[in-house]
Amino acid sequence: MQSFLPFHLPDLGEEEVESVVEVLRSGWLTTGSKTKQFEHEFAERVGATHAVAVNSCTAALHLALEAVEISAGDEIIVPTMTFAATAEVVSYCRAKPVLVDCRNDTLNINVDLLEKAITSKTKAIIPVHYAGQPCEMDRIMELARHHNLKVIEDAAHALPTRYRGRMIGTIGDITCFSFYATKTITTGEGGMATTENAEWADRMRILSLHGISRDAVNRYSPEGKWYYEICCPGFKYNLTDLASAVGIPQLQKCDLFGEIRHRYAALYNEGFKDIAAIRTPPVEEDIEHAWHLYVIQLELDQLRISRNEMIDHLKKHGIGTSVHFIPLHLHPYYKNTFGFVPDDFPTASRVFDRIISLPIYPKMTEADVHRVIDVTVALIREYRR
Numbered sequence: 001m002q003s004f005l006p007f008h009l010p011d012l013g014e015e016e017v018e019s020v021v022e023v024l025r026s027g028w029l030t031t032g033s034k035t036k037q038f039e040h041e042f043a044e045r046v047g048a049t050h051a052v053a054v055n056s057c058t059a060a061l062h063l064a065l066e067a068v069e070i071s072a073g074d075e076i077i078v079p080t081m082t083f084a085a086t087a088e089v090v091s092y093c094r095a096k097p098v099l100v101d102c103r104n105d106t107l108n109i110n111v112d113l114l115e116k117a118i119t120s121k122t123k124a125i126i127p128v129h130y131a132g133q134p135c136e137m138d139r140i141m142e143l144a145r146h147h148n149l150k151v152i153e154d155a156a157h158a159l160p161t162r163y164r165g166r167m168i169g170t171i172g173d174i175t176c177f178s179f180y181a182t183k184t185i186t187t188g189e190g191g192m193a194t195t196e197n198a199e200w201a202d203r204m205r206i207l208s209l210h211g212i213s214r215d216a217v218n219r220y221s222p223e224g225k226w227y228y229e230i231c232c233p234g235f236k237y238n239l240t241d242l243a244s245a246v247g248i249p250q251l252q253k254c255d256l257f258g259e260i261r262h263r264y265a266a267l268y269n270e271g272f273k274d275i276a277a278i279r280t281p282p283v284e285e286d287i288e289h290a291w292h293l294y295v296i297q298l299e300l301d302q303l304r305i306s307r308n309e310m311i312d313h314l315k316k317h318g319i320g321t322s323v324h325f326i327p328l329h330l331h332p333y334y335k336n337t338f339g340f341v342p343d344d345f346p347t348a349s350r351v352f353d354r355i356i357s358l359p360i361y362p363k364m365t366e367a368d369v370h371r372v373i374d375v376t377v378a379l380i381r382e383y384r385r
């Protein structure tokens with residue numbers, strides 16, 4: 001048998017190795033000039049005015065909610081079809097995550113249902129650009145302005161992504177990116193928040209390092225070295241220069257990586273186009289997809305096996321896959337706390353039984369993509385009803 005094709009492998013080259021070694025030799029390991037440079041280059045790449053580097057997208061989402069002053073009792077709208085982080089940060093602020101079902105095609109938040117979920121307590125919306133396809137941002141921004149809500153985008157999948165000519169990172173009030181090991185670019189662990197609002201950027205920066213004001217350092221201390229002031233109880237969310245040293249060359253390769261993912265998505269679309277039991281991911285008009293994930297839906301009524309059995313067969317044939325996501329409302333915490341049943345979010349519940357994320361990353365070869373197609377198509381033929 002051929003070697004196992006993992007669901008994901010990061011693409012790290014000599015540039016990253018040399019960059020990290022340079023930081024190690026410099027003696028300055030934590031947040032410093034490399035992180036400044038990474039922030040600057042990231043802001044430039046997405047076209048944002050401010051970028052604040054932190055140690056995860058989860059941290060960025062949390063700081064974003066803190067920056068716009070979300071507090072106890074507020075309601076924050078979150079899609080159920082997402083990762084744990086999107087909703088748990090709402091709980092960090094003692095606010096209430098209000099889940100909303102997804103569309104059955106893009107699996108992004110259903111904006112019609114989003115509108116119905118708005119109450120007098122709603123303070124913010126956290127749209128998630130599922131798989132790297134942007135949400136309907138014009139409608140979301142219009143609703144938000146109309147109801148005076150903040151929009152904090154979970155762009156963990158969405159680098160680089162464009163919506164009607166605008167980069168994700170420049171549309172909502174604050175946008176949060178992830179550099180987790182499996183994301184489109186990586187620093188091992190890391191994240192970034194972008195915004196046009198200088199006050200929110202400052203607040204996130206201060207909160208990211210113990211609530212210590214660096215302005216105070218600059219203002220009150222002639223040497224600017226030892227003096228500091230704590231303005232509020234902050235967090236320990238700063239990104240290290242070691243991580244930023246990986247991020248800088250990764251960011252430079254971001255477009256190249258994106259082109260490869262686009263090419264692989266096109267190969268998958270072509271390979272599955274005549275297979276009725278596989279629904280390929282639809283792409284909306286006037287957007288640029290990041291293709292962080294390539295998620296197929298199985299037409300189960302045409303098959304004699306379940307999604308889980310399909311995943312097992314793919315694994316036996318040496319292909320790693322994943323599922324994005326187990327909707328939040330199906331997890332014990334959300335079931336027990338809010339009393340959810342699957343039918344509360346019928347689309348996400350139904351789709352969850354059908355989705356498989358196939359490998360799509362620059363480190364795999366075109367031959368790997370063809371192998372995934374061949375094995376998948378052969379299995380579909382074997383287990384067709």
Ligand SMILES: *Cc1c(COP(=O)(O)O)cnc(C)c1O
Nearest residue numbers: 056057058083085156178179180
């Ligand atoms: C990965 C992911 C996150 C969390 O990113 P971290 O950098 O690991 O904190 C948040 N939201 C979504 C949708 C994700 O996929």
